[in-house]
Amino acid sequence: MIYRKFDKLNIETSLLGFGCMRFPTMVDGKIDEEKAEEMLDFAIKNGVNYIDTAYPYHGGASEPFVGKVLSKYPRDSFFLATKLPIWQINTKEDVYRIFNDQLHRLKVDYIDFYLLHSMNQESLDKVKELGIVEICEQFRKEGKIKYLGFSFHDKYSVFEELINYYDWDFCQIQFNYIDKDTQAGIKGYELAKAKHIPMVIMEPIKGGLLARLPKEISDIFGIGENRKSDSSYALRYVADLDNVNVILSGMSNLEQVKDNVDTFSHYQKLSDDEKIMYEKVVTNLRKRLKNGCTACRYCMPCPFGVDIPGNFAIWNQYGMYDNKETFKNRVNHFIKNDKFADKCVKCGRCETLCPQHITIRDDLEHIIKDYNNIQYNN
Ligand code: SF4
C-alpha cells in the first residue's frame, strides 16, 4: 500500500480509502455484515487506514456497522471520516444532536476527518447563517474532531466561494478521467492545490461505470492476461495528481477490495504512452453519446412533465457505457415519477428553445424504443 503525507496536518494516510456507502446487502436491503466485515478486515490488514462513512449511508446503518468493526482495532491505527448532513440541520441544536449521535454510533471519542456533507450553494448559505463552522471549531477545541473539511456537489463558482470561506484542513470532490470539467473539476483541484488544501477524491470510478467499459473501449488500455482491470486505470489516473491524498472507492465485494488493494500495492505512475491512452478512451467514449444535450435546461419545463435533460442524461450514459441494468433502473424511476419520455405529446415547444437544435421529439421516441428493447429482450 502506498501512503501520502498530509503536509499541512503532519499525518500519512493510505492513498486508497474505504468508502462505506456500497457495502453488500441482503435481500431485505440490510448490510450483509459478514461479507462487509471480511472486506473491511482485508483492506485494513493490507494497509488501508482511511475509512469514510456518513450519517445517511445505508439508511443510517453504515456508521453503527463501521463503529462495530473498527472497535476491534486500536483507535490510533486508522483515520475515521464521517459527515454532517447539512440538509437535516435546521437549528444549532441539530448539529450537537447529530454529532453526538455519530460519536455514539461509531463508538469513538473523536472523529479524525469531519466533513460538512454534500455542500452546495443552499447548504453553504445555511452553514453561514447557523455558524456551523464555529460549532465544529468548538468540537475541535474539545478534541472531538481533528480535521475539518467538506464534501462538495455543485458548480465551480460555488466551490470557489466555499473554499475561500474558511481555512479548511482538507476538502473532498468528485473527480475521474471522464468528468474532469464536472462540478469543481480540474479547476477546483488546481485552486485547492494553490491554497495548499489537501484533497480526498470520491467517485474515481464514476460509481462503477469506469470499471466495466464496453469491450472496444476497454481494449484501448491493452489486451491479454496480464492487463490490469479497468478500475485500476481509473484509480491510477486520479493518483497521478500530487495534491490528492486519499482516493475513496465504495467497494461492494471482496474481489473489488482485492483489486483496488493490488492497484495501490504495486502502484506505478502513468507513463506518457498511458496518458495518450486515456485521451483515446475519453474521445471514444464521447463518440458513443446518443445526442449532444448539454443539460442547459433552456427547454424546461415541459408542460407535460417530461424531464428532457434528465432523459437524455440517462440515455447518453447508456450509449457510452452500455450499462443496461442501470439504464433500466433509472428509466423505471423516471416512469414512477411521471418524468419519462413516454409523457411527451409531441407539442414541439421544447425544440424551438434548444440551442443545440436537438430533434427532441424523435430522440425521446428512441429512448422509449431502447428501453422496450432492454425490457422485453433480456
Ligand atoms: S415536445 Fe414533448 S417534451 Fe417537448 S415540450 Fe412538448 S411534450 Fe414536452
Ligand code: SF4
Ligand atoms: S435545451 Fe437542448 S441541450 Fe439544453 S437541456 Fe434541453 S435538450 Fe438539452
